[in-house]
Amino acid sequence: MDKNTLSITDNRTGKTYSVAVSDGTIRTMDLRQIKTDAEDFGLMGYDPAFMNTASCRSAITFIDGEKGILRYRGYPIEDLAETCSFLEVAYLILHGDLPTEDQLNEWADQVRHHTMLHETTKKFLEGFRYDAHPMAMFVSTVAALATVYPDVRKVLDPEVRARQIARLVGKVPTIAAYCYRHSLGYPYVYPDNDLSYTENFMNMLWKMVEPKYSANPALARALDVLFILHADHEQNCSANAMRAVGSSQADPFLATAAAAAALSGPLHGGANEEVLKMLDEIGSVANVPAYVEKVKAGKGKLMGFGHRVYKNYDPRARIIKWTADRVFEVTGRNPKLDIALELERIALQDEYFVTRKLYPNVDFYSGIIYKAMGFSPDMFTVLFAIPRTVGWLAQWQEMLTDPEQKIARPRQIYTGQETRKVVPLEKRVAHAVV
Numbered sequence: 001m002d003k004n005t006l007s008i009t010d011n012r013t014g015k016t017y018s019v020a021v022s023d024g025t026i027r028t029m030d031l032r033q034i035k036t037d038a039e040d041f042g043l044m045g046y047d048p049a050f051m052n053t054a055s056c057r058s059a060i061t062f063i064d065g066e067k068g069i070l071r072y073r074g075y076p077i078e079d080l081a082e083t084c085s086f087l088e089v090a091y092l093i094l095h096g097d098l099p100t101e102d103q104l105n106e107w108a109d110q111v112r113h114h115t116m117l118h119e120t121t122k123k124f125l126e127g128f129r130y131d132a133h134p135m136a137m138f139v140s141t142v143a144a145l146a147t148v149y150p151d152v153r154k155v156l157d158p159e160v161r162a163r164q165i166a167r168l169v170g171k172v173p174t175i176a177a178y179c180y181r182h183s184l185g186y187p188y189v190y191p192d193n194d195l196s197y198t199e200n201f202m203n204m205l206w207k208m209v210e211p212k213y214s215a216n217p218a219l220a221r222a223l224d225v226l227f228i229l230h231a232d233h234e235q236n237c238s239a240n241a242m243r244a245v246g247s248s249q250a251d252p253f254l255a256t257a258a259a260a261a262a263l264s265g266p267l268h269g270g271a272n273e274e275v276l277k278m279l280d281e282i283g284s285v286a287n288v289p290a291y292v293e294k295v296k297a298g299k300g301k302l303m304g305f306g307h308r309v310y311k312n313y314d315p316r317a318r319i320i321k322w323t324a325d326r327v328f329e330v331t332g333r334n335p336k337l338d339i340a341l342e343l344e345r346i347a348l349q350d351e352y353f354v355t356r357k358l359y360p361n362v363d364f365y366s367g368i369i370y371k372a373m374g375f376s377p378d379m380f381t382v383l384f385a386i387p388r389t390v391g392w393l394a395q396w397q398e399m400l401t402d403p404e405q406k407i408a409r410p411r412q413i414y415t416g417q418e419t420r421k422v423v424p425l426e427k428r429v430a431h432a433v434v
């Protein structure tokens, strides 16, 4: 007998089936053969929120949740954050290998070539109220870009795909900066292609009347590291959205907008903004124990804690904590850090959090850094979306070129009404709303 199989006995019929095991999984389609009779549809797997379902094969990012390991294309995140630039890592994630110097220069030129936005984008942005949430503006504007490029729907053409990828990687910082400037009522700042990816982003955010913007190198490097840490994270909620929307062969701008919409939720990328609100609510180190007790009583969550995959310290949180010290050397120490450190200290020794394996995740410290750098909390998730656009596009491209993939269309367990007849309108009576 082939050892790499499961023998499943259906006690309803006494029949036994052999199902292949590969890569630690069974194909749930192999369960469909298990039927009670010829009319039976056959067994399905039931897995709300995909807690235990592999949706694809991917070579992009590897995570070991128990050991707190994160690698992009085999390279440990710690090494990449220490030695590479974000554009180098973006190339790695998209192409599978770190670029040579020539390849990096060509890639940087491609991205720089696409930093400008079509002028109609400004008119589009003017339609938003001054107090519109930047993430809602970001999602809408990324989607609107699909109206500017006639070739955008040719998703099966590798050259067109590569052009759209360079366009999106080049333009998301510009869109983010324009959303930020719009919310402040400031004029838009055009990209300055003499600057690096993150320096140019800072230029478009913060340049005022000076003839040329000069970024603080320590802050520019800190932002580059933060972008590296946020670039991809295998099949998270927003990557799943990107793959699902992309599986219908929707264009990459609309798929990226859908992924960014998923990221905006407070349980996902919106958590960094919620962490700042939580630290503001706590107010002081002295109030931390009472807040922790409130969470343990089920009244709210410790935002920035916990993870579906990491049941150990999120390796990105450790690097972000180190980066915070570099930023505070420039900006001065943010007092919220003391509250966050006390919150972490208490939580890491409290049985409630220890038994649930709740550790700080990527969002716990990032918001404190962004705040210290001068960003308003409603911009934090936009700062997550910029680098994660690279990961979404890599996942999208991998999905489109995977011969096993097709349009995503899950099944369901139907729990609704059986067949019933329509009652004429005049004879209907109101039922209690279920």
Ligand code: SDX
Pocket: 232, 233, 235, 236, 237, 266, 267, 268, 269, 271, 295, 300, 301, 302, 303, 304, 305, 306, 307, 308, 309, 356, 358, 361, 362, 363
């Ligand atoms: C990101 O998936 C990714 O890779 C995402 C991400 C990426 O890079 O793409 O890493 C980015 O989204 C990080 C997560 C940011 N979200 C937050 O910080 C929000 C707070 N965290 C939780 O909402 C929660 O931890 C999740 C959403 C992150 C994970 O939720 P799960 O895996 O569904 O876990 P769960 O809700 O089933 O929790 C298990 C238990 C529950 O207690 P019991 O019902 O067993 O008593 O742990 C508790 C939960 O109540 N719990 C928390 C908690 N997170 C889980 N209790 C208090 N505070 C928390 N933060």
